[in-house]
Structure formats: C-alpha cells, structure tokens
Amino acid sequence: MANTAFQNAVKREEEYLRLVHPTPEDIPGCMNLFDVYLSCNAIRTQVKSLYRYGQMSSCGDKLEDFKFCLTMKMMHPEEKRDAWIRRRAEWWAKRRMTKSSEDVWDIRSEPLKNYPPPLPAEEAQVETGVIQ
Structure with missing residues (x-):
C-alpha cells in the first residue's frame, strides 16, 4: 500500500516537473x-541554520545532486532531462510523504469554547476603568 502511494506521488511529481522543465x-x-x-557551506548559511534550527546545515544532498549531474555528462540531453526529473520527483515524493514541521499543528474547524476565558470581576473593573 505504501509503495503504491509512493509510486503515485512520484508519478504526479514527474508530471508536474515535466511541465516546469x-x-x-x-x-x-x-x-x-x-x-x-558551495553556497550551502558558506558561513552565512551555516550561521543562519545554527540560529534557526540549532544545528549546522547538512549539505550532503546538494553534493549528491552535483555528483549525479556529473554522472549524466555523457547522456543525450533528453535522457539527462528524464533522469533529472525522475530523481527530483522521487525527492519531492519522499519529502511530501514523510513528516514535516507543519504536521505539528492541527487545523481547527471551529474556535475553542470559552476562549479567551472571561476575566474575573475585579480584573474587568480595572481594565475598563470602572470601579464600583
């Protein structure tokens, strides 16, 4: 089941990437x-990653893309395009099917009940400026 879902995701990504490229x-x-x-390994990028995520940026996937490109040097341009699209489609499909930082939040269909909580009478008087 999961493999079929992954293959369907790859197929959809390939269709999209063929339109884009x-x-x-x-x-x-x-x-x-x-x-x-190289820009991934630059100091500015690494400092930004350290600030945002608390760890240095991993540039291994970018190096793998570069090495993959070198292996395609002798291919016909259409074969090269197909291989690149297939690789990127698999990358996007994996990314879409795995957990994301966006998975933390649940979308509410209705607002929370009794939120914000009503203020106690004393605080309401202070906030409105009306003291009885």
Missing part, C-alpha cells in the same frame, strides 16, 4: 549545482 535546457547545469553546494 519542458526542455533539456531548463534543468540545472553542473556548475549551477556546484554553486548551490
């Missing part, structure tokens, strides 16, 4: 991927 020239080149890898 209609020609082989639309996929990123190896130099572009290398630049992305």
Whole structure:
C-alpha cells in the first residue's frame, strides 16, 4: 500500500516537473549545482541554520545532486532531462510523504469554547476603568 502511494506521488511529481522543465535546457547545469553546494557551506548559511534550527546545515544532498549531474555528462540531453526529473520527483515524493514541521499543528474547524476565558470581576473593573 505504501509503495503504491509512493509510486503515485512520484508519478504526479514527474508530471508536474515535466511541465516546469519542458526542455533539456531548463534543468540545472553542473556548475549551477556546484554553486548551490558551495553556497550551502558558506558561513552565512551555516550561521543562519545554527540560529534557526540549532544545528549546522547538512549539505550532503546538494553534493549528491552535483555528483549525479556529473554522472549524466555523457547522456543525450533528453535522457539527462528524464533522469533529472525522475530523481527530483522521487525527492519531492519522499519529502511530501514523510513528516514535516507543519504536521505539528492541527487545523481547527471551529474556535475553542470559552476562549479567551472571561476575566474575573475585579480584573474587568480595572481594565475598563470602572470601579464600583
């Protein structure tokens, strides 16, 4: 069941990526991927990651993208595009099917009852400025 759901997700992602990258020239080149890898390792990026997440940024996936691009150098441009789209579709499908930081929140269909709680009479008098 899970494998079928994953394959369906990959198929949907491939369809979308084929629309986004209609020609082989639309996929990123190896130099572009290398630049992305280097910028991931830059001090500014690492400090921002340390501030936001409490840990250094992992750039291994960007290095793997660069190495994958190098393995495709001798392929025909259409084959290269297909291989790139397949790889990115699998990456997006995995990302969509696993847990996310957005999974922490549950969307409410109705507001909480009795929230905010009513103020005690003394606090209500102080806030409104009316003291009896």
